[in-house]
Amino acid sequence: MTKATHSQDDILTSSASAIVLLAYSDGDSKASPAAVKMAGPAAALDQKLNGQLTKLLESKEISCKLGKVSLFYNLTGVTAGCVAIVGGGNAQDFGQGEAFRAAGAAAKKLAEVPREKIAFDFGTLADDVQAAAIAGSLNGGVGQDLFRKEKSLHAAQAIVWHQASSAAVQRGSTLGDAMLLTRELVNLPANYMYPEAFARR
Numbered sequence: 001m002t003k004a005t006h007s008q009d010d011i012l013t014s015s016a017s018a019i020v021l022l023a024y025s026d027g028d029s030k031a032s033p034a035a036v037k038m039a040g041p042a043a044a045l046d047q048k049l050n051g052q053l054t055k056l057l058e059s060k061e062i063s064c065k066l067g068k069v070s071l072f073y074n075l076t077g078v079t080a081g082c083v084a085i086v087g088g089g090n091a092q093d094f095g096q097g098e099a100f101r102a103a104g105a106a107a108k109k110l111a112e113v114p115r116e117k118i119a120f121d122f123g124t125l126a127d128d129v130q131a132a133a134i135a136g137s138l139n140g141g142v143g144q145d146l147f148r149k150e151k152s153l154h155a156a157q158a159i160v161w162h163q164a165s166s167a168a169v170q171r172g173s174t175l176g177d178a179m180l181l182t183r184e185l186v187n188l189p190a191n192y193m194y195p196e197a198f199a200r201r
Contacts, residue, residue: 002141004134004159004176006169007119011041011162012048012078016119019080020106020137021045023057024088025064036064037091039123041162048077053085063087066098067105080119084110088122099129100136107140111153121162127171130164134172137161139179 011019021042036057038046046053056062062070066089075083086106088094103120110118122133143153161169 001177001180002138002155002157002159004138004161004169004173006161006164006166009162011119011121012045014080014119014160014162016080016117016160017115018082018084018110018118019078020084020086020103020110020118020120022088022102022122023053023062023064023085024091024094026091039088039121041121041123042085045075045077045083049075065089067101069106069109071109082110094129096129096132099125099133102136103133104136104140107137107156107159108153111141111143111155114154115156117158117160118156119160119162124163127165127168130161130168131172131175134159134161134164134169135176135179138173138176139183142180142183 007014011021022039023042024037024039026037036054038053042053053062056070057064062085064087066087068087070085072083072085074081084106086102088102089098099122103122106120107118118137120133120137122130125133137159141153141155143151161172164172
């Protein structure tokens with residue numbers, strides 16, 4: 001089972017194999033590139049890249065649409081080999097549901113190949129929104145193929161949330177684990193999940 005932890009270190013120097021950053025539009029969902037907002041670490045990375053992320057936004061290579069994930073590899077100024085930038089939609093509407101969906105989409109995309117550790121940084125958010133994002137990151141990398149020999153998704157062994165409080169990580173982990181357990185109980189066939197087996201869980 002994936003374990004979520006928190007860190008206050010700079011995500012750009014994280015030892016994770018992949019990091020996830022957030023970008024969203026500031027105002028209308030069809031905003032021009034000038035109205036696009038990047039959360040703290042994404043903006044810092046853009047500066048290190050001399051505005052390359054801004055140029056990618058202008059050329060539509062990066063989308064701020066909620067749940068849209070763009071992957072980039074071996075970027076200057078980043079220790080991790082892979083950088084995922086996920087769209088958060090309209091900044092004014094970014095709440096618990098949007099955070100869950102954005103983090104889940106990024107986790108699912110990165111789970112297409114096995115990864116030991118993934119780091120997330122969505123900037124400064126309220127604890128309840130951070131908790132929803134953490135729950136989403138735990139669920140996104142888990143597929144429905146319980147009995148397949150070759151899994152379609154590979155959940156990371158560890159997920160690190162930068163700028164998240166310990167309370168948010170604890171709450172998000174509890175929510176995420178509960179959702180995963182519910183999914184497992186619902187998806188198991190009757191010959192596996194009969195009343196006695198359910199009681200033991």
